[in-house]
Each structure stands twice: as C-alpha cells, then as structure tokens.
Amino acid sequence: MSGKVEAGASGGAETASAEEGAAEVVFPPLSRDRRVQGWIVSNAVSQTGDVAWYIGLAWSAAQVTTPAGAGLVMGIGALPKALTLLYGGALADRIDARRTMIVANLGRILVLSLAAAFIGMWGVSLPLLLVVAVVFGAVDAIYGPAAGTLPRRMVQRDDLVKLAAGNQLANRLAVFVGAPLGGLVVAHGGLASVMVVDAVSFAVIAVGLVAVVKPRLPQPPASGASVLTDLREGFGYLRRSVSARTLVIAFFGLNLCVGPVLAVGLVQRTHSAGWGAGSLGLFQACSGVAAAVGALLAMRWKPRNLARTGLLVLILQAAGCAAIGYVPRGGVFAAMATIGFTAGLASAQLSAAFQQTIDPAYLGRTSSITSLSDEALMPVAMTTFGFLISLTSIGIACLAIGAVFALLMVWSAARLNAAG
Structure with missing residues (x-):
C-alpha cells in the first residue's frame, strides 16, 4: 500500500497539506x-x-x-x-x-x-x-x-x-x-x-x-457543523476510501478472532488437558516474550508495503490459533510463541500503515470505529466462541476461527494490493 487514500477532494487536500507541513518540519532521530x-x-x-x-x-x-x-x-x-x-x-x-x-x-x-x-x-x-x-x-x-x-x-x-x-x-x-x-x-x-x-x-x-x-x-480541523455531522462524515469517509475501509475490516477480524482463542480456547484446552493454572501462566509469558522479539524485529525490518506484509504475517498467527486446539503441551508453547511474535511484528507494521493511510482529518473517528471491535463486539465474540466449543469441540472451534482469520487476512491483503 502506497499510503495514498482514496478520499474526496477535501480529504486529498488535507493530506497534501499535512505532507507539505511535514516537509517543512525538522524531525530529530528517534534516539534523540x-x-x-x-x-x-x-x-x-x-x-x-x-x-x-x-x-x-x-x-x-x-x-x-x-x-x-x-x-x-x-x-x-x-x-x-x-x-x-x-x-x-x-x-x-x-x-x-x-x-x-x-x-x-x-x-x-x-x-x-x-x-x-x-x-x-x-x-x-x-x-x-x-x-x-x-x-x-x-x-x-x-x-x-x-x-x-x-x-x-x-x-x-x-x-x-x-x-x-x-x-x-x-x-x-x-x-x-x-x-x-x-x-x-x-x-x-x-x-x-x-x-x-x-x-x-x-x-x-x-x-x-x-x-x-x-x-x-x-x-487538520474537522469540517462538520456539529459533532453529529462529523460522525456521519467519518462513516462517509470509510465508504469512499477502499484502503481505509479494508484496514478497519481487517482490524475487526484480527481482534475478534484472536481474542476469543486466547481468552476462552486456551483456558479450556489447558483445563481439559489437566495441565494446570501454572501452565496457563507460562503460555501467556511465552507469548509476551515472543511479542517483544517481534517488536524488536519490526524496528529493523522495512518492507516496501507495510500493510500487506503485516496482514500476510498474521496468517502465521491464524495457524497458531488453529493449532492451540490440537497440539500437545509443547506444541501449545510453539503456537503461543508464534502468536506473540507475529503480534509484536505485525501490530507495529499495521499501526504504522494505519497512520500513513488514514486521512489525518479522520484519524480520531476511524480509530474509535476500529476500537469498537474490542469494546462492543468482543463480549459477543467470546460468547459465540464458547457456544461453538460446546456444540463441537475445542479443536474444531479453534480450527474454524483460525481458518476464518487466515481467509480474512488474505482477502484484505489482496484488496489493498488492488486498491494500490
């Protein structure tokens, strides 16, 4: 993704103005x-x-x-x-x-x-x-x-x-x-x-x-006459911009697929296998350490297309989510390390791609819409995933959500590539 946003005339003018302003500002190295x-x-x-x-x-x-x-x-x-x-x-x-x-x-x-x-x-x-x-x-x-x-x-x-x-x-x-x-x-x-x-x-x-x-x-100042008008224009911006809309959909899928697996599936697998609460803590710690390693790599790796690279990396995370329901205890450590590592790497890449892609005048509204997946829809996703486990099994539920997750990331990457 080139960072260009297919916004209306005013959005394009605001983006161009922001880029011109950035060219006039001296940015020190991050280390200083x-x-x-x-x-x-x-x-x-x-x-x-x-x-x-x-x-x-x-x-x-x-x-x-x-x-x-x-x-x-x-x-x-x-x-x-x-x-x-x-x-x-x-x-x-x-x-x-x-x-x-x-x-x-x-x-x-x-x-x-x-x-x-x-x-x-x-x-x-x-x-x-x-x-x-x-x-x-x-x-x-x-x-x-x-x-x-x-x-x-x-x-x-x-x-x-x-x-x-x-x-x-x-x-x-x-x-x-x-x-x-x-x-x-x-x-x-x-x-x-x-x-x-x-x-x-x-x-x-x-x-x-x-x-x-x-x-x-x-x-950039909001152009609406009121907060309500600004809200409508925020959703209108997502309708106009293929790249922005695709990123928001991808973020929704990321949050709603991974969250239930880690909060419900991992706990149920650990409990049903009799591995104990200590193993659950070790699984989470393994994921946290791997995420830190992924974030360190993100600081040094500069792919040409941040958004597409980040989305494709998340296919590995989807595989880790699917594996949690089937693999033995050692395999769960590997799956959690994969999930953590890809989270640290892809999250940094996709966060930067989001900042580069979204028109600066709509960043607040688009960020709030993306956050709704965590705040409003996550309880529904958790409950649905729990019901899916009850109706089938932990393995089938994890495999199903991993497959949906992977397909969504492939679709999002292809859509962004087509949008240019």
Whole structure:
C-alpha cells in the first residue's frame, strides 16, 4: 500500500497539506527525540497503572460479591465505553487532541480520587464498583481516540513503525510490572491504594503531555457543523476510501478472532488437558516474550508495503490459533510463541500503515470505529466462541476461527494490493 487514500477532494487536500507541513518540519532521530521518548515512557507508566487497577478491581469484586457480580463489574464498563467511543473519536478530530487527552486524564484522576475517598469512608461495595467502572469507562473512551491521532503529528512517516514498535515493547513491560504490582498493592493496601497508584500514573502522563509531548504538525480541523455531522462524515469517509475501509475490516477480524482463542480456547484446552493454572501462566509469558522479539524485529525490518506484509504475517498467527486446539503441551508453547511474535511484528507494521493511510482529518473517528471491535463486539465474540466449543469441540472451534482469520487476512491483503 502506497499510503495514498482514496478520499474526496477535501480529504486529498488535507493530506497534501499535512505532507507539505511535514516537509517543512525538522524531525530529530528517534534516539534523540525527547518528545517521542516522553510519549513512550508516559504511556508505559499509564499502562502499568491500568493493569494494576484492573487486577485490584477484579480481586476486590471477587471479595464483595458473587462470581456473577464480579463478572458484571468487569464487563459493565465496556458498554458506556463503547457508546462514548464514537463521540470521543469525533471530538478528537474536532478539538485539539493533546488538550483533550489532558482533560480526559484529569477526569480519570478525579474519578479514582473520589472513589478512593468513598472507600476510605464507607468501604468497598458492589454499587460503588459498578459506578466507578461505568464512569471510568466513559472517560477512558474520550482519551483513546485522541491518543490515536498523535503519532502521525509527532514523527515522520518512515519512523511510524519504530514508534509503534517502541510502544509495543513498553506496553509489554508495563503488563509484566503492572500485574504483580496490582496484586501486591491490593493485598497490602486494598483497592483504594490501587486507585491512588493508577491516578498517579495518569498524573505522570498528564504532566508529560503538558511539558514534553508536543505534536510537531498541526491538526487538520474537522469540517462538520456539529459533532453529529462529523460522525456521519467519518462513516462517509470509510465508504469512499477502499484502503481505509479494508484496514478497519481487517482490524475487526484480527481482534475478534484472536481474542476469543486466547481468552476462552486456551483456558479450556489447558483445563481439559489437566495441565494446570501454572501452565496457563507460562503460555501467556511465552507469548509476551515472543511479542517483544517481534517488536524488536519490526524496528529493523522495512518492507516496501507495510500493510500487506503485516496482514500476510498474521496468517502465521491464524495457524497458531488453529493449532492451540490440537497440539500437545509443547506444541501449545510453539503456537503461543508464534502468536506473540507475529503480534509484536505485525501490530507495529499495521499501526504504522494505519497512520500513513488514514486521512489525518479522520484519524480520531476511524480509530474509535476500529476500537469498537474490542469494546462492543468482543463480549459477543467470546460468547459465540464458547457456544461453538460446546456444540463441537475445542479443536474444531479453534480450527474454524483460525481458518476464518487466515481467509480474512488474505482477502484484505489482496484488496489493498488492488486498491494500490
């Protein structure tokens, strides 16, 4: 994919203007780019706090309610987040993204601080956890799409893969640190302490946005008369642009195929084979280490066509998903290593291709639409996959979803190649 987007006349003019602006800006090497380094570090700190927060929330919910209630606490935040995401995307394209992210971070800090104060006075309760999950999810949906517009405005096109790979590495490290940190903090200080840790992480990224992370390129203004008009124009853009629409469809398929296999299929296979919970943790750790290796390779490998290469690499990931249902324990390690490695490599390539392909004026809206697969459709995909296992077997379900995944990646790569 050449990076050209088949947008309307105004979209093409905005893209050309952005490229002209990029030519006039001096971009330092990433190794000396303090703005980019600050962005990666602050994101990692925030991710560490998020992982710790979700560990603390899950543990606290398990202590104060039934398993069904705990599931409700962990899942209820997805609904307001999904409903708010499209609005957040339109807002990100309409208002300065950096300012939006700062305000959203302050909102997340306020929610967590108030909740910690309530816990200090009245203790942890199911109603409080539900309210916090709902409000926090809605505020979080304002932040995400705005963050999705920043890479294109901070670095030159050739550095987008390295930036995405750097974020991948930082986020993997954050998960390794955040999970045990969350368990340690909630065990010794309770949920309020975890909330404070997460609030501090948001404060770090807010300070970073104010003092260090400053975009080098201007943000193209949205052309609609209202947020609702901007939303309609965002979907209209996807109808006009074959490349943008194909990438969004591919991302939907990636999320909805891999997520159920790892969250449901792997757990069921490990349980049915009698390998124990320890093996499940080792499988996940193997995937995480391999993903870091894949991200490192992405920093050095520069294929001519990022999008097509990334999509074709994911065919190997589809094979790994299919194998989980059949291979012995050692084979599952190999399958998880394949899934992790291809995730680290292809995610960096496809994230950069997404930034290069989408018209800058529509980045926020397109990012929010892509995120809907995780927030709104993932619960449906998980449930459907579970039913498929019940009706057939773990092996058949994994094979079926792996085949669908592979076919979708081949179709997407061919469609992008035809679009030029």
